[in-house]
Amino acid sequence: NAGVTQTPKFRVLKTGQSMTLLCAQDMNHEYMYWYRQDPGMGLRLIHYSVGEGTTAKGEVPDGYNVSRLKKQNFLLGLESAAPSQTSVYFCASSTADTQYFGPGTRLTVL
Amino acid sequence: GQSLEQPSEVTAVEGAIVQINCTYQTSGFYGLSWYQQHDGGAPTFLSYNALDGLEETGRFSSFLSRSDSYGYLLLQELQMKDSASYFCAVRSPDRGSTLGRLYFGRGTQLTVWP
Numbered sequence: 001n002a003g004v005t006q007t008p009k010f011r012v013l014k015t016g017q018s019m020t021l022l023c024a025q026d027m028n029h030e031y032m033y034w035y036r037q038d039p040g041m042g043l044r045l046i047h048y049s050v051g052e053g054t055t056a057k058g059e060v061p062d063g064y065n066v067s068r069l070k071k072q073n074f075l076l077g078l079e080s081a082a083p084s085q086t087s088v089y090f091c092a093s094s095t096a097d098t099q100y101f102g103p104g105t106r107l108t109v110l
Numbered sequence: 111g112q113s114l115e116q117p118s119e120v121t122a123v124e125g126a127i128v129q130i131n132c133t134y135q136t137s138g139f140y141g142l143s144w145y146q147q148h149d150g151g152a153p154t155f156l157s158y159n160a161l162d163g164l165e166e167t168g169r170f171s172s173f174l175s176r177s178d179s180y181g182y183l184l185l186q187e188l189q190m191k192d193s194a195s196y197f198c199a200v201r202s203p204d205r206g207s208t209l210g211r212l213y214f215g216r217g218t219q220l221t222v223w224p
Contacts, residue, residue, distance in 0.1 A: 031209055042114075042197055042214030043153065048207065056206035090152060096209055097141070097160075101152040 002026055004102035006091050012108045013081045021076040021105050023091030031094045032074040033058075034066060036087040037104075043090060049074055081109045112136045114215035116198055121221045122188055130183045130218045132198030140201040140210050142174050142181045147217070148194045156183070156196075185220070193222045 004025045013019055025032065030051045035043040045058030049068040063085060065077045074093075078085060086109045092099040114134045122128040132142065141160035145153040159165055159174035159181060171184040185192055195217040204211040 031207065033211075040118075040216060042199075042216045043212075044214070045211060048211065050207050050209075058211070094209065097143070097158040098155045099143075099145075099153075099212065101154070103152050 004091060004093055004100050006089075006102035006105050008105060009103065010106045012110065013078075014110050015082060017081050018077070018079050019081065019107075020078075021089055021091075021107075023074045023076070023102055024072055025074075025091075025093040025100070026072065027093060027100065028071070029093035029095065029100075030071070032068065033092045033094070033099065034064070034074065034076045035090045035092065036060065036085075037090060038087050046076065046089075081107075083109045085109050112200065112202060112213040114198055114200060114213060116196075116215045116218050118216065119219045119221070121223065123223050124188055124190060126188050127184065127186045128188060128220065130185075130196050130198075130220070132181050132183075132215055134179050134181075134198070134200050134215075136179075136200050136202045136213065138203035138210075139176065139179075140203070142172070143199045143201065143212065144170075144172055144183045145197045145199060145214075146194050147197065153197065158201075188222045190222050190224065193220060195219050 033048040034046040047066040052071040089105045091102040144156040147153045157172035174181040199212040199214045
């Protein structure tokens, strides 16, 4: 039981490049989330999904897109990366009371 | 809007007791959670309080007062490995989700000295 996994663990992009972050969970959770964490800040919700084929905007959705084609996977896309998107990205899936986080992806945009 | 306040830093020595407070202002409230995050690691769930009172789990306890919009995390018999950031998070209604969603505080950095 791997829990929540994320790929890649690290990535460096140039401004304007695109990329996709992959999140996978094997706990059969309906709910999945993408957060970003910046120094001195808590976790801020980017997008979330309440089930396969559904997505919704969170607190800071601009510049990101998501897809949930399969229940176990939640993809976060950056179409045209900007330096302001340099951050650590965490994926999570949840039961009613508990969110389970992946190990994170450290993204640097130059 | 939502706002959560918690101290940015707390220090204590091994074996001591420390309390990390969290006050919140939210439109709608389901419960208060606490998460622990070690440097470079992922947040991990510690506790969830939906009702007033104290919940105890081993060395950690969490308290909630809904009328005061206040909660705290109590860590007893501190160990070096407890050095980490601790985040309070409020679960509030969200029209897109029957579970609501979490709003996180900025975190409290706990340093435990030998």
